[in-house]
Amino acid sequence: MLRTTSKLIAAAACCLIASAAVAQGAGPKMVVPEKIKDMGTVAQGAVVDITFAISNEGTEPLQIKAVRPTCGCTVADYDREIAAGGTGAVKAKLDTKDFSGPISKSILIMTDDPTEPTLSVVIKANVQPIVEVLPRPLIRFNAVQREQMTQKVVVVATDATRAFKVTKVESDVPFLVTEVRRLAGSELMADKPGDQYEVAVSLAKDAPVGPVSGTVTIATDHPKAEQVTVKVYGVVRALVHVTPTQLEFGSVEAKARPGRNLIVVNNRTDGAAVKVTGATVDDPAFEASVSTIEEGRRYQVAVTVKGDATVGPHNATLTVKTSDRDFPELKVPVKASLR
Incomplete structure (x- = not known):
């Protein structure tokens, strides 16, 4: 009886091994x-x-x-x-x-x-690349409002056996001005044989404050590189910059006298000092004060809710007075829901 049981177990094991082997090779591979x-x-x-x-x-x-x-x-x-x-x-x-x-x-x-x-x-x-833009096909502006800034790149063909020409340069950013000129003599990059062109991209004097983002398209007469693109990005900073641009209190309790701060920065590059001479809010629920961080360059303006302020929504305007010749006053919205 014992021998018969052992034979059955051995036979079953062999069947399992064989079926597993078949299953392993079955299906797509x-x-x-x-x-x-x-x-x-x-x-x-x-x-x-x-x-x-x-x-x-x-x-x-x-x-x-x-x-x-x-x-x-x-x-x-x-x-x-x-x-x-x-x-x-x-x-x-x-x-x-x-x-x-x-x-x-x-x-x-x-x-x-x-x-x-x-x-x-x-x-x-x-x-x-058949036509290269050097040092790279990217222009970055970190500019200040009303102050001109120009960035330049050089366009060269990698195939020096064929003459090529930059025929036109256009920008999809309305306040960018582009110019192109052929380089010669000592202006040429020594390790880049063949024709070379300088493309200058300038910010217009009326460029708005804010981010700069767009593309400069360079057209050439090369049949394999009729257009070359240059990415443009950056920012134009305000001459007198306020951060944040709006004071949001949210829903607050007047008795707790909550406050919010903003920073006024003088970004002028001509060395002219700009002082913050005062700050007022056109709503009696708030009071404002000025403190100096760096004389002529950086100031902090603190706006605080008065303890006896009327409950309810308040939409006010903070006026910051400065000594700047172009921006004697800066306006900042102030919003709060007092309870």
Whole structure:
């Protein structure tokens, strides 16, 4: 009896091992022979076609559920199903117009492969601009209101065997002024043969206070680089700047005499001192006081709720008086709900 039981247990174990082995090899199995495609040096602006071969080494058809590329890469087509023992492909396009230098882009392939349902493939390239903007295609302004500021870049062609010309420069920011001129003689960058152009971008005198964000488009006669873009960003600071630009108390209890502070900064670069000579609020529920942080440069204005202030909503205006010739008064909204 004992021998019979032992034989049955051994036979069952062998069956389990055999079925597990069969199950392990069953189903689809995705294999990508070349997971990384290095496209070498590519001219900026070129659209590169890439094909990743996919094999199904399983026993059942392989279903490709989805293919998701990263930024700058577009999947043109892929085989939705690959028969057992068959081959298929994922075809992609890489648009290099917004890239420069070494890049690496990945594509995620999702399938019904039970052992490896997701797989990433990679496209690498060294994008070489045909027309370069030096030191980089980026201009930053950290300017002060009413004071002129100019930033410059140099445009050169990487192919010195062909003459090229900058034909036009335009900006989508209305208060940016652009100029272009051809460099010659000692002005030329020694390590960059070929034609070179200087593009100057200036803030107009009436540029508004606030952020600067836009694009300068440089048109050339080069057939492979008809347009080159330069990003522009930065800020124009007020000559006399107030932070914050509005005082919000929210819902507060008047008896607690809550207060809020703001800072007045003199941003003038000509060395002129600007003093804060006084501060008042046009609502008797508030009182204001001024303290000096740095004489002629930085001041703090404190606005406090009076203990006997009338309850309810209050929308007032703080007037800050200064010695500045252009901004003798600064207006700041004050809001509170007193209880």
